[in-house]
Amino acid sequence: MIALISAPTNLGLRPPLRGSVPGTDKAPEALREVGLFRELISQGARDAGIVLSGRYVDDDDTRADGHVRNEPAMVNHAQRLASRLTSVLDAGDIPLVIGGDCSVLLGIGMALSRRGGTGLVHVDGHTDFRHPGNSDKCASVAGEDLAAAVGLHWPAVADIDGLGPYFDRQRVVHIGHRADDEEATEARATLGLVISSASAIEKTPDEVGSASRDVASAGYWLQIDVDVLDASIMPAVDSxxxxxxxxxxxTALLAQLAPGAIGASVTVFDPDLDPDGRYARLVADVLLRGLSELGKDL
Incomplete structure (x- = not known):
């Protein structure tokens, strides 16, 4: 059974404007409003509740060097999300985490690390591979989550409760970055498989899915950042x-990947950039069609 977990967080993002607050924490309720939860529950899913995050603070003027934005609140949220996921997985259900920004990958990774680890298929318009070893601008985990998940970030986020690295690098697949991604070369040299958006478009979904399953192995986690969609289709994201x-x-790619996944997460949709709800409906439609077989092959 799919278990829906709302994880409304914006802690891993930079402020849209000085002193302002990103809107991704509103995504779970915006998707609920357009019927995503209702439709999934009608198909047999259950609502496994909400894991609230702490208050977002624009801490650029007060944050010490060597720390990311909203670090204490983010770590706390990761710990509580990991606990909720553990309960869902122990019950034999398939978690579907509706974020929030992609700092939710920290808590997901912690929960899976406690269970002995899994592979990861990371579908994202960016590699999210910025880390202290390749940048002096580290601050926003939403652009650094994949690096943190494989142990390349500061221990405060990459080794919470001594559980890092959360994923084995050689069982990690990334799909969807653009040609100008600054960290793609390093990601390609570090991870098990890296496929650009251009390459994913050139290949068939079956080819991409098969190659991904070979690397991640059965029972991987599927992380979906909706900015993998073209900007002309999905402008309601921060980048x-x-x-x-x-x-x-x-949709076709997710249909290939979902059956072999132990769970999935969806991130970075920002309802503040979607005043009439059209993009929330688009996201819900892709998820309903693409994840309909989530976990069915396990």
């Missing part, structure tokens, strides 16, 4: 970029 997948391509 929209051209050159991404269209909705049919993403």
């Amino acid at each position: 929209p970029d051209p050159g991404g997948l269209n909705t049919s391509q993403l």
